Amino acid sequence: MNIQTVGVVGAGVMGIGVAQNLAQTGHQVILVDISENILDKAKHEIRNNIRFQSFYHKSDNTETPDSVLKRIEFSTDYKNLENTDFVIENVTEKWDIKREVYHLLDSICPADCVFAANTSAIPITRIASATKRAEKIVGIHFMNPVPMKPMVEMIRGYHTSEQTIETAKKILAQMGKECILVNDSPGFVSNRVLMLTINEAVFLLQDQVATAEDVDKIFKGCFGHKMGPLETADLIGLDTILFSIEVLYENFNDSKYRPCSLLKKMVDAGLHGRKSGKGFYVYQ
Structure with a gap:
C-alpha cells in the first residue's frame, strides 16, 4: 500500500505528537477531534514543539513550523477521513468512547484503510471486534514525546493479518521508528x-x-x-x-x-x- 494520507484521531498529548511526527516526515495528515478549541490548542502545541525541537536538536532540516503545519488539516468532521489510507487512533482509554469511535471510523473510511490503535492497555482484539475489518486492526503503542522516541511497541491482535503488520511497519519506518512486535494482552509488555x-x-x-x-x-x-x-x-x-x-x-x-x-x-x-x-x- 502506498500511504499518502494519514488520519490521526484525538488531539491530546499523544495525538499531537503523532500528527507532528507524521507531518515532519512528509505525510499529509488529517487531525480530528471534537472541538475547535482542542484543535486550536493542538496547533499551538505543535508549533511550540517544533521550535523547542529545533532549539535543542540542531539538524540539516530547515523546515519552519508553518511549513510543517501546512501538511496538517485540523478538523472536527470525521467524514474528512473518508479517503485516508491509514488511521491512528489516540482517544482516551475508556472503552465506551473507543468503541463508538471505531464504529464511526468503520462506517466512513475505505475498506482497505488500516486502523492503528495507539492504546496503552486495551486489548487490540477487543478493539477489532468493534469493526468489520478485524484483520486490518493493529496496535501501535507510541512513547511520549512521540517525535523524540525512536521505538514503539506493535501489537498483533487475534485477527491481524501479515499485510497489516507490514503496512504498519512501513509507515513506522517512514516516521523514523523501529518497532518490537508482541502478541495481544492487556497492557502488552511495557x-x-x-x-x-x-x-x-x-x-x-x-x-x-x-x-x-x-x-x-x-x-x-x-x-x-x-x-x-x-x-x-x-x-x-x-x-x-x-x-x-x-x-x-x-x-x-x-x-x-x-x-x-x-x-x-x-x-x-x-x-x-x-x-x-x-x-x-x-x-x-
Whole structure:
C-alpha cells in the first residue's frame, strides 16, 4: 500500500505528537477531534514543539513550523477521513468512547484503510471486534514525546493479518521508528510492567515511605533510569495512568493491579501532571 494520507484521531498529548511526527516526515495528515478549541490548542502545541525541537536538536532540516503545519488539516468532521489510507487512533482509554469511535471510523473510511490503535492497555482484539475489518486492526503503542522516541511497541491482535503488520511497519519506518512486535494482552509488555511500577511508587508515597523526589532519585541513581516512576507518571498524565491500571485490573481480575487510592484522589482533584501544571511535581 502506498500511504499518502494519514488520519490521526484525538488531539491530546499523544495525538499531537503523532500528527507532528507524521507531518515532519512528509505525510499529509488529517487531525480530528471534537472541538475547535482542542484543535486550536493542538496547533499551538505543535508549533511550540517544533521550535523547542529545533532549539535543542540542531539538524540539516530547515523546515519552519508553518511549513510543517501546512501538511496538517485540523478538523472536527470525521467524514474528512473518508479517503485516508491509514488511521491512528489516540482517544482516551475508556472503552465506551473507543468503541463508538471505531464504529464511526468503520462506517466512513475505505475498506482497505488500516486502523492503528495507539492504546496503552486495551486489548487490540477487543478493539477489532468493534469493526468489520478485524484483520486490518493493529496496535501501535507510541512513547511520549512521540517525535523524540525512536521505538514503539506493535501489537498483533487475534485477527491481524501479515499485510497489516507490514503496512504498519512501513509507515513506522517512514516516521523514523523501529518497532518490537508482541502478541495481544492487556497492557502488552511495557504497560503491564510500567503501570505496576508507577502504582506501587504511588503507594510508597501514600504510605510515607519516601517523598516523590526520593523515590525518583533511587530509580535514577541506583538503576540509571533517565526518569523516575513518578516523573514518568506526570509526563504520561495521571488520568491516563489511572485508566490504564483500571483496564489491567478489569481484564486480569488480579488484586496486584488495584489502583492506589492516592492516585484516584489526585485524578479527582485534577492533578494530572504536566498537562494540568501539577501532579507529583509542580510545572510552570
